[in-house]
Amino acid sequence: MSGYYLHVPHPTERGRLTVRDLLLSQMPFAFGQSKWSDKIFPDTCVFCLETLGPSSPYRLLPCDHVFHLPCIDRWLCGEDASCPICRQQFYHLRGPRMVYIAHPSGNSSHHHELADIRDKFHTLGVWFGTITRP
Numbered sequence: 728m729s730g731y732y733l734h735v736p737h738p739t740e741r742g743r744l745t746v747r748d749l750l751l752s753q754m755p756f757a758f759g760q761s762k763w764s765d766k767i768f769p770d771t772c773v774f775c776l777e778t779l780g781p782s783s784p785y786r787l788l789p790c791d792h793v794f795h796l797p798c799i800d801r802w803l804c805g806e807d808a809s810c811p812i813c814r815q816q817f818y819h820l821r822g823p824r825m826v827y828i829a830h831p832s833g834n835s836s837h838h839h840e841l842a843d844i845r846d847k848f849h850t851l852g853v854w855f856g857t858i859t860r861p
């Protein structure tokens with residue numbers, strides 16, 4: 728039967744995080760560079776090429792790499808749950824999600840990660856709508 732199914736990704740299954748996964752992961756973020764004095768901050772965002780500075784928002788990944796917050800969140804939730812620099816994978820952070828499976832009995836793997844798609848738009852809206860620079 729076609730329908731919506733709760734999919735629990737295997738810890739090594741490749742994919743994106745949902746916004747919920749990202750929140751639950753509790754990856755630290757900060758406005759400005761003073762919080763993590765021992766980390767190396769990028770001068771320029773690898774995604775949007777914006778020049779970053781002491782007042783920019785940052786997120787620290789578990790691999791110790793620091794990124795421009797809105798851009799790394801879009802990467803993790805829109806592209807792949809991995810570090811773009813060292814390729815460390817964070818697939819174990821992916822939680823259960825609703826997927827639509829059209830033909831579960833056949834070998835068609837055509838399904839949409841509806842939760843992800845919804846979260847993707849949510850992420851874009853939230854980050855671009857609410858982040859204000861101090």
Ligand SMILES: [Zn+2]
Nearest residue numbers: 772775795798
């Ligand atoms: Zn950026």
Ligand SMILES: [Zn+2]
Nearest residue numbers: 790792810813
């Ligand atoms: Zn890394």
